[in-house]
Amino acid sequence: MKIDCKHVWHHISAYIDGDVDALLRAEIDRHLEHCEICSAILDSTRNIVVLVADGRIFEIPTGYSERLHERLDAAMAEG
Amino acid sequence: MIGRILAGEKQLFHDLIRPLERAVFVMLFSLLRSETDAEDAAQEAFIKIYRNLSSFRGEAKFSTWALSIARNEGLAWLRKRSARPEEPIEPVLDEGSGDFTPALLTDWREIPAEALERSELRECLRQAILKLPPIYRDVVQLRDVQELDIQEAAGVLGISPGAVKVRLHRARVMLQKELVPILKAYVSPAKGKMRFWFGRRV
């Protein structure tokens, strides 16, 4: 089995998550060795996935936690 | 701990939910796209979680159960906010259609996490996520922002793990397509010098 670029793109997300079987992984790896487009697509996608996980992207408003627990205390006092 | 809270040690509820405070806020913010609404909805959600604690059966993880209550609270807010009809509750979206071709490029210089010190870069990433159609925003937010596993994300959204994977794949491709041109522009064009990133091929 020899896979083309579109086939590789179809599995990018699963590949990043380590969710492809060994055979498919080997095929993709072989393709990546000689295809700089697919390599760059994979690298950029993986990079973006890593950046998105950074806690600084979505910041919590100052005082959020304090206000939340105050509100909970009030609600608990009601029963 | 849940048993003790139900038995009367109410104050333990504060500790129970502390690990979820951030996740609930981020989920509601990505749904409502407003910090004020997200904070208000989060407070309401945690009160509901408290009042419904006795109905938690332990079949799912507590976090999954709590997040799905919070998500329902967020969806209720969306419905209430009918003054903004541009935000559909259930998007009309043919899952089979759409262009899920990635941005084509031949080389990529890794952007290190330190680059996120720059607020413009954080803003680009945040906006790209917020611009995704809701069903894709949901999976990215749970899986890639909060780093829940596929199973738990499926539990929160009430869809199958397979559906999470399909949506996640499309969402990641959409983000790649949207962000690659923007992120590439972060390389200073002059003198070929990197302003802040240090990649493999520098």
Ligand SMILES: [Zn+2]
């Ligand atoms: Zn290729």
